[in-house]
Amino acid sequence: MNQPRGLNEFVRCAVEKYSKTVAKTAFAYLKNTADAEDVTQEVFLTLMQKAPAFESEEHLKAWLIRVTINKSRDFLKSGWLKSRTPLYEELLYLPSEQNDLLAAVLSLDVKYRLPIHLYYYEGYSIKEIAEILGERTTTIGTRLARGRKILKDILKDKIGGFEDE
Amino acid sequence: MNRDIYRAAIDNVQFSQDLSTKVLNYLMSQPQKRAMTIKAKPTIATLAVVTCVLFLVFCIPLFSKGNSDFELKNSRGNVRVKYVDNVPDSALRSLSDLAWLTEEELFHKRNTSIFKGTVEEIRNIRIDFNGSTEYRAIAKIKIDKVYRGDESAGQVVSVLLPCPVGTGLWIEDTDVISAMRVGMTGIFMPIKYDDTSYWEQNDTKLFLSDIAEYGFLDGMRYAFLASDDKGVIFDRYSYPSIAAANSLDEIEQYVVQMLNINR
Incomplete structure (x- = not known):
């Protein structure tokens, strides 16, 4: 069988290794799984078509996350949102503690919740997040601090937000 | 945990x-x-x-090479600044540096001028740094009252804004300045430009005093704008002690208090 142009082993491995990472990042931006999966497909399509050269796995992962954020932003601007399910319905199956925290994070402005997601879930440093998002390190530090403070206010009667680390 | x-x-x-x-x-x-x-x-x-x-x-x-609306007498290199009506979608970057500052530091770390005034004019500009373009705006503000600085009531000053205004584009970290409109009254805390205020880019050097007398250090924390429907527009997270303020009078009392602290 002829292999479709561009779907080589590298792309296949990248999909298998990072599709969840990409989907979760898109979910943090778009707040629903259906649109996050659509964006995931588009991100790997871009990988396949552009076929950039990567210095390392970390470089590839950072590139995928950056493209995911750009595609998610374009997706929102286009108005082509598939899911109209309210967020609280999307997360009903989660244990209440997880539901509360995730709902609180997703209620933040995207400029706060993206650094929070990249810092607390992906484990990136502030400097790495700044490079991925094209921002200054001090700006990301400030946004993380503000995001934590807002979460603390939202969750003060529940689970207390994130500790300063 | x-x-x-x-x-x-x-x-x-x-x-x-x-x-x-x-x-x-x-x-x-x-x-x-x-x-x-x-x-x-x-x-x-x-x-x-x-x-x-x-x-x-x-x-x-x-x-249009060499066509600039500003004389740029101190600046160096192939830099031009023009007033523009339209700003492209690509003008989405802000150069603000949101280092965390306490309320005290916001008032006292830099020697900003602080005054109440009314916005008389806002015009967007395009800065061409030898082919690399940036978009900002210049506001003319008529001063009504001075809290700190050498300015005087009745003076009209030009202030460089860190983003273009009124374009419908959202630019990160410029929420307050982006809301500025002609006719608004506010309390403003710009820095007065001197010969250390310049912007180097793409082998050019633009002295900011060539295009405006003052500038805001960022688009969020150095202006308080009175709004008919929102009370006062300002960065409430940076000023937690007045986060609930709803009038420019409350802001004015706060400003006077903060300036008196260090006397």
């Missing part, structure tokens, strides 16, 4: 059962359509449009 809860929550978000297979199937269904698009021959109409666009992109800057 809560980092673990967040991680568990994200890990438990339910995506399609075999997401990677879904993505691979999507990729395998795409190339044929995309290949056909790439291989399609351009029509004569398409070629004509492309030619016109290329002409506009490359030739108009040549015709």
